[in-house]
Amino acid sequence: xxxxxxxxxxxxxxxxxEVVISGWVKTYRSNRFIALNDGSTIDNIQCxxxxxxxxESLLKQITTGAAIKVSGTLVESQGKGQNVEIQVANLxxxxxxxxxxxxxxxxxxxxxxxxxxxxxxxxTNTFSAVMRVRSALSFAIHQYFxxxxxxxxxxxxxxxxxxxxxxxxFRVTTLDDKNPPLTKDGEVDYSxxxxxxxxxxxxxxxxxxETFAMGLGKVYTFGPxxxxxxxxxxxxxxxxxxxxxxxxxxxxxxxxxxxxxxxxSIISYVLKNxxxxxxxxxxxxxxxxxxxxxxxxxxxxxxxxxRFVVDNNFKRxxxxxxxxxxxxxxxxxxxxxQYTIEEWGADLQSEHERFLVEKHFKCPVILFDxxxxxxxxxxxxxxxxKTVRAMDILFPGIGEIVGGSQREERLxxxxxxxxxxxxxxxxxxxxxxxxxxxxxxxxxxGLGFERLVLFATGMGNIRDVIPFPxxxxxxxx
Amino acid sequence: xxxxxxxxxxxxxxxxxEVVISGWVKTYRSNRFIALNDGSTIDNIQCxxxxxxxxESLLKQITTGAAIKVSGTLVESQGKGQNVEIQVANLxxxxxxxxxxxxxxxxxxxxxxxxxxxxxxxxTNTFSAVMRVRSALSFAIHQYFxxxxxxxxxxxxxxxxxxxxxxxxFRVTTLDDKNPPLTKDGEVDYSxxxxxxxxxxxxxxxxxxETFAMGLGKVYTFGPxxxxxxxxxxxxxxxxxxxxxxxxxxxxxxxxxxxxxxxxSIISYVLKNxxxxxxxxxxxxxxxxxxxxxxxxxxxxxxxxxRFVVDNNFKRxxxxxxxxxxxxxxxxxxxxxQYTIEEWGADLQSEHERFLVEKHFKCPVILFDxxxxxxxxxxxxxxxxKTVRAMDILFPGIGEIVGGSQREERLxxxxxxxxxxxxxxxxxxxxxxxxxxxxxxxxxxGLGFERLVLFATGMGNIRDVIPFPxxxxxxxx
Numbered sequence: 017x018x019x020x021x022x023x024x025x026x027x028x029x030x031x032x033x034e035v036v037i038s039g040w041v042k043t044y045r046s047n048r049f050i051a052l053n054d055g056s057t058i059d060n061i062q063c064x065x066x067x068x069x070x071x072e073s074l075l076k077q078i079t080t081g082a083a084i085k086v087s088g089t090l091v092e093s094q095g096k097g098q099n100v101e102i103q104v105a106n107l108x109x110x111x112x113x114x115x116x117x118x119x120x121x122x123x124x125x126x127x128x129x130x131x132x133x134x135x136x137x138x139x140t141n142t143f144s145a146v147m148r149v150r151s152a153l154s155f156a157i158h159q160y161f162x163x164x165x166x167x168x169x170x171x172x173x174x175x176x177x178x179x180x181x182x183x184x185x186f187r188v189t190t191l192d193d194k195n196p197p198l199t200k201d202g203e204v205d206y207s208x209x210x211x212x213x214x215x216x217x218x219x220x221x222x223x224x225x226e227t228f229a230m231g232l233g234k235v236y237t238f239g240p241x242x243x244x245x246x247x248x249x250x251x252x253x254x255x256x257x258x259x260x261x262x263x264x265x266x267x268x269x270x271x272x273x274x275x276x277x278x279x280x281s282i283i284s285y286v287l288k289n290x291x292x293x294x295x296x297x298x299x300x301x302x303x304x305x306x307x308x309x310x311x312x313x314x315x316x317x318x319x320x321x322x323r324f325v326v327d328n329n330f331k332r333x334x335x336x337x338x339x340x341x342x343x344x345x346x347x348x349x350x351x352x353x354q355y356t357i358e359e360w361g362a363d364l365q366s367e368h369e370r371f372l373v374e375k376h377f378k379c380p381v382i383l384f385d386x387x388x389x390x391x392x393x394x395x396x397x398x399x400x401x402k403t404v405r406a407m408d409i410l411f412p413g414i415g416e417i418v419g420g421s422q423r424e425e426r427l428x429x430x431x432x433x434x435x436x437x438x439x440x441x442x443x444x445x446x447x448x449x450x451x452x453x454x455x456x457x458x459x460x461x462g463l464g465f466e467r468l469v470l471f472a473t474g475m476g477n478i479r480d481v482i483p484f485p486x487x488x489x490x491x492x493x
Numbered sequence: 494x495x496x497x498x499x500x501x502x503x504x505x506x507x508x509x510x511e512v513v514i515s516g517w518v519k520t521y522r523s524n525r526f527i528a529l530n531d532g533s534t535i536d537n538i539q540c541x542x543x544x545x546x547x548x549e550s551l552l553k554q555i556t557t558g559a560a561i562k563v564s565g566t567l568v569e570s571q572g573k574g575q576n577v578e579i580q581v582a583n584l585x586x587x588x589x590x591x592x593x594x595x596x597x598x599x600x601x602x603x604x605x606x607x608x609x610x611x612x613x614x615x616x617t618n619t620f621s622a623v624m625r626v627r628s629a630l631s632f633a634i635h636q637y638f639x640x641x642x643x644x645x646x647x648x649x650x651x652x653x654x655x656x657x658x659x660x661x662x663f664r665v666t667t668l669d670d671k672n673p674p675l676t677k678d679g680e681v682d683y684s685x686x687x688x689x690x691x692x693x694x695x696x697x698x699x700x701x702x703e704t705f706a707m708g709l710g711k712v713y714t715f716g717p718x719x720x721x722x723x724x725x726x727x728x729x730x731x732x733x734x735x736x737x738x739x740x741x742x743x744x745x746x747x748x749x750x751x752x753x754x755x756x757x758s759i760i761s762y763v764l765k766n767x768x769x770x771x772x773x774x775x776x777x778x779x780x781x782x783x784x785x786x787x788x789x790x791x792x793x794x795x796x797x798x799x800r801f802v803v804d805n806n807f808k809r810x811x812x813x814x815x816x817x818x819x820x821x822x823x824x825x826x827x828x829x830x831q832y833t834i835e836e837w838g839a840d841l842q843s844e845h846e847r848f849l850v851e852k853h854f855k856c857p858v859i860l861f862d863x864x865x866x867x868x869x870x871x872x873x874x875x876x877x878x879k880t881v882r883a884m885d886i887l888f889p890g891i892g893e894i895v896g897g898s899q900r901e902e903r904l905x906x907x908x909x910x911x912x913x914x915x916x917x918x919x920x921x922x923x924x925x926x927x928x929x930x931x932x933x934x935x936x937x938x939g940l941g942f943e944r945l946v947l948f949a950t951g952m953g954n955i956r957d958v959i960p961f962p963x964x965x966x967x968x969x970x
Contacts, residue, residue, distance in 0.1 A: 021642055021710065038742040040708070040931045054741070055709035056642055083707075083933035085742075110742075111902065111932030118930045135701075135923035136930065138708030147709060151644040158635050165498055165533055167628040172961045173650065173717045174663070174694075174732050176968035186651070186687070188663045188694065190721050193673060193681045204670045210663070210721055210731070211968035217651075217665065224612075224961060224970060230560075231517070231615030232532035232624060233498065240650045240716065244667050244687055254687070255651055264531070265515040265562075265587075425588065446612035446970055453595045453613065454517045455588030456560035484649045484701060491653035491688035493701060493923055 021056035025090060025100065035102060036087040037061065038110065040139060043122050044078045049095075050104075052086070055138075058145050058292050062093060062101040070107060080122050081113030081139070127480055134484050134493055142300055145293035146473045146481055149286055153465075153472060156285035157238060157259055160278055166234040166261060171221030173240065176213050177443060184244040185216035186254075217242040221260050222460060223394070223447050226423060229262040229458055230450050236261040238465075246488050250477040251415070253466060255486040262460035268396075268405040268422040271459035272332065272382055275409060275418050279380075279463075280326045286472055287322055294319050294473075301474040314413055318474040321412070330380040330409065333372070336360065338383055341376060342368050363390045369410045381410045393433045394447075395421040407461070414471050420461025427451035498533035502567060502577065512579060513564040514538065515587065517616060520599050521555045526572075527581075529563070532615075535622050535769050539570060539578040547584060557599050558590030558616070604957055611961050611970055619777060622770035623950045623958055626763055630942075630949060633762035634715060634736055637755055643711040643738060648698030650717065653690050654920060661721040662693035663731075694719040699737050699937060700871070700924050703900060706739040706935055707927050713738040715942075723965050727954040728892070730943060732963040739937035745873075745882040745899040748936035749809065749859050752886060752895050756857075756940075757803045763949055764799055771796050771950075778951040791890055795951040798889070807857040807886065810849070813837065815860055818853060819845055840867045843892050850887045858887045870910045871924075872898040884938070891948050897938025904928035 019036055020028075039054035039061075047067045051060035063086050067075055078084065085108040093101040115121070120139050130137040137143045158168070174188050190210040191197065197205040206214040221237040228235045237260040244254065261274070286294065298318035305313045316324065333341075342348055342357040342364075355365050364383075373381050384407040388397060395404035409418035424430045430451055434441055441448065469481040479485040484493045496513050497505075516531035516538075524544045528537035540563050544552055555561065562585040570578040592598070597616050607614040614620045635645065651665050667687040668674065674682040683691040698714040705712045714737040721731065738751065763771065775795035782790045793801065810818075819825055819834040819841075832842050841860075850858050861884040865874060872881035886895035901907045907928055911918055918925065946958040956962040961970045 023642070038933065039710075055644075055711075081931045083741075083931040110934065111928070111930075113930040120930075135704040135926060136708075138705050139931075144708060147646065147705070148644055151639075151646070154645045155635055155639045158632055162628075162632045165500070167532075167625055168631045169624065169628070169960055170717070170734055172732065172963060172968070172970065174719075174963050174968055175970075177970065184667075186665045186667060187670065188665060189670075190661075190663060193664065193666075194675070194679075196670060198671070202671075210965060211963070212966040213968060215968045227612040227970075228615050228624070228960060231613075231621060233516075234532075240647070242651075255649065257647055264560075449612060451588070453588075453590040453597075454558045454560040454616075456515065457587065483646055483705065486649060486651050486688070488687060489689040491649070491651055491690060491692045493649065493652075493654065493704075 022052065022054045022059065022061045023056035025061055025102075026057065026059055030090050031092065031100065033090055034087065035090050036085065037063075037102065038083065038085040041078055041080055041082045041084060041113075043080060047075065050078060050084075050086070052084070055144055058141055058148075058296050059098075062095070062098050063088070063104050064101055065104045065107065074107065074109065077109045077112045078107075079113055079115050079118075081118045081120060083110035084108065085110060127477065131479055131485070138483075141296060143480070145296050146469070146475060147483070148293050149290050149297070149473050150469045150481060152286050152290050153282055153469060154238070156282040157465075159285070160281050161234075161236045161261065164234075166236045167228075167232045169221075169225055169228045169232075169235045169237055170239060171218070171224040171237050171260075173218055174211070174215050175218045176211060176215050177223070183219045185219060186242055186244045188215045188217060219243060220258070220462065222262065222462065223444075225260055225262040225460065226450060226458065227446065229264045229460070230454065230456070233265075234261070234263045248488055250479075251467065251470075253478055253482065253485055253487060256478075256482070257465035259463040259465060260460060262458065264456055264458045266422075266459040267457050268384060268407060268459060271420055271422060271461060272384065272407055275407075275420060275461050275463075276330050276382070279409070279418070279468075282468075283322050283472065284326050287319065287326065294322070297473050297475075304476075314474070321474075322472065325380060325411075328379050330382050331377045332382045332384065333377075335364075335383055335386045335403070338364070338368075338372060341372065345371060345376070347371060361387050361389065366415050369408075369415050370412075373410045373415075374412050378412075380412070383408050383410065391421070393437055393439070394423050394430070396424045397429055397433075405459075411467075411471055414467050417467050417471065418461050418463050420459065422457065422459040425451060425455045425457055427455065499529065499531045499536065499538045500533035502538055502579075503534065503536055503575075507567050508569065508577065510567055511564065512567050513562065514540075514579065515560065515562040518555055518557055518559045518561060518590075520557060524552065527555060527561075527563070529561070532621055535618055535625075535773050536575075539572070539575050540565070540581050541578050542581045542584065551584065551586065554586045554589045555584075556590055556592050556595075558595045558597060560587035560590075561585065562587060604954065608956055608962070615960075618773060620957070622773050623946070623952060624960070625770050626767050626774070626950050627946045627958060629763050629767050630759055630946060631715070633759040634942075636762070637758050638711075638713045638738065641711075643713045643740075644705075644709045646698075646702055646705045646709075646712045646714055647716060648695070648701040648714050648737075650695055651688070651692050652695045653688060653692050654700070660696045662696060663719055663721045665692045665694060696720060697735070697737065697939065699739065699939065700921075702737055702739040702937065703927060703935065704923065706741045706937070707931065707933070710742075711738070711740045725965055727956075728944065728947075730955055730959065730962055730964060733955075733959070734942035736940040736942060737937060739935065741933055741935045743899075743936040744934055745861060745884060745936060748897055748899060748938060749861065749884055752884075752897060752938050752940075753807050753859070756886070756895070756945075759945075760799050760949065761803050764796065764803065771799070774950050774952075781953075791951070798951075799949065802857055802888075805856050807859050808854045809859045809861065810854075812841075812860055812863045812880070815841070815845075815849060818849065822848060822853070824848060838864050838866065846885075846887045846892050847889075850892075851889050855889075857889070860885050860887065868898070870914055870916070871900050871907070873901045874906055874910075882936075888944075888948055891944050894944050894948065895938050895940050897936065899934065899936040902928060902932045902934055904932065
């Protein structure tokens, strides 16, 4: 007798075989039909019990959430809703689930309620579907890069460099929490800390990834990054996963080509491999949006939206063009934007990005050549002296999903920018070395993984697409 | 004209085509032959320059480490050492590398010296080979699990749970470093910290992975973990990557079967896909070991050692048998062990593990059924009441590479163990919930990724198989 997963039984050709399967009871009805799920797929397998053959005390333990093992014959189903079912010959209860106390009963639970039960929510259809899609997306990302000549690099999580500049950082320390050692000047003496210096959690692996790109050619990171910002929004996490490819000899155009091809490829992968989960999530979203005003609905059903991204070119627009479009737009003229766009140089807000993507172009948009003043120091200055070779990819419903740039490869220009920002050059000695020795045009971008999962699953809150979300005031589990 | 990688040019069929290639100069000899590398492979491509056609000032910039772009025709090579070479028509210097200051000159550098230059060491043959193998191993791991019905899960890095118990932890905080807020009792008031509680960097994702296994069936983590221990050895890092599969309905035997099949599969993958890098690393190791006393040499050439692991069954031995073997062994009787094995219950030291693997069995060994007292609280107690269903996999030269167990699925037994260890049950409320609701036999293991890379590459120090190592007193870059 072979041990199968439910996915294998439902997709394979095991008719009339004797099978053994373990899983958790979703429902048990008419004292006869058990819907059993083992997480391998969103579909349950129907297990048919001849109740006269089993002890009543045993059958009483078959409640929602109980873990059981059944063995029996896989046969064609007589009923509707499934092709095959198991005629149960033997049944063992691994562990029951008291209906009085088990929180995940077969009814609709709010996402907020389930967040409090993050250790059990994986047993719901919604979360198991989201997490299977998340897993598939992860693999699609690794596969894409590995098949395209990129090497995976694990940049450090604990960083002694405080010049990354992408946001507020968490301190990492083993010093006495109440009475840390002090220097003569009365400051905390980090030379006595674990690493002999002040250390923080990384906000980006980019600078370190650049060192590797300048030797291996094409590399990518895929790891956790951190922001100690007090942002309690549906799009921000204090701990999130980021993908950061970095390529020697790529200019901004090659960078944009790569980013677009990459996103299309991984979305194609889940369309191909996660049909059942996406179909469930699409229905969930339609249901949820029924209660929303028309303007807040996403317009396209989930899978249509994903196929739209795969099938259409992303619109490439310079920042300068975008400002003109925004300045002339109805909401700008009618003062409907919270921040009116008045002149070149303005930082784009989420409302502007959404207008461009959702109202004006109605497709993913790549904005490029931003004003130097609103972008990071390491981005390559254009010949005009005022814009940098930056690009952001904006997605409908999500906003910025990718931020990237061609990097400043010229030592003197980079030095001037570092100086202008009052960053101590010594902090970046190794980063500057890359420009001293064998420097070359190179580029890269960062993709926030959870935002991608949000987009691919149609979920509305980023807390619901990561197993155990970390946000201000929340590090439960 | 197409843009290729050197790997494509050397393995593909582009003879007599016009090609463009960028890379870094390895050597330039006879004013004629440039050995160029772009990181895509360990092999260089020979670029042949007719020096009379180029400016002397241009040719002067072609020094080791300089980044250049060449275009020309790919032709069969007349010389030895390569099949093809580029007849250079055009040459552009992206960026030079002053021979007076560029540290990575074409001569032998010590690994210690290169650790100080961790931002440039990727440009050496040894490190680029190691990092390509590391990347391939990462992908092999993802591919193995995804093809075998596992889902990838990202367990939290910042943890509010202090009951993982696997080692000393790093504190994560945004409180004022000098004058943290205090409670009435004069303790640091973590309710005012970013997450509203004391938080640390995770030492293991296992407990959270278990919550997912009890819904998705088979899951795995692959992420960074941390130990704030003051261990300055060639096998310990403060920040390292770990793989932790966790499977519902797997007992210890199934767990051992999986671990063995998994390790063999990923080693096979690199043997198949990293031949050139492994061959280079094998030669490097042979060279290095020439200067070592016979007893410290690894005995088998690198690839033979890898094939040995793939081709042979791991020897499965109970802890009790192992103790008997050790007690009766020559080094034990002759007091050659630092810690003499006297009775059942002794914790095995590295010297004992190495004796079993390298001298006694001469193959990878899986030890199982350890005394409960020397293992973690969550391991399943055997019927004998004194051993637990734990297993460690021991590798030659490396020692413990995998540690795993069947998990205690019985609520009352687990509660008693937690109580005996004085852990507050409230800390583990969610972990205990897994035993209240639909509990079942389940198992998992942890594999230290860098130890695997050490083994696969034949490197001797764990600091040399991770891009930017974190160890006590060191968080540079």
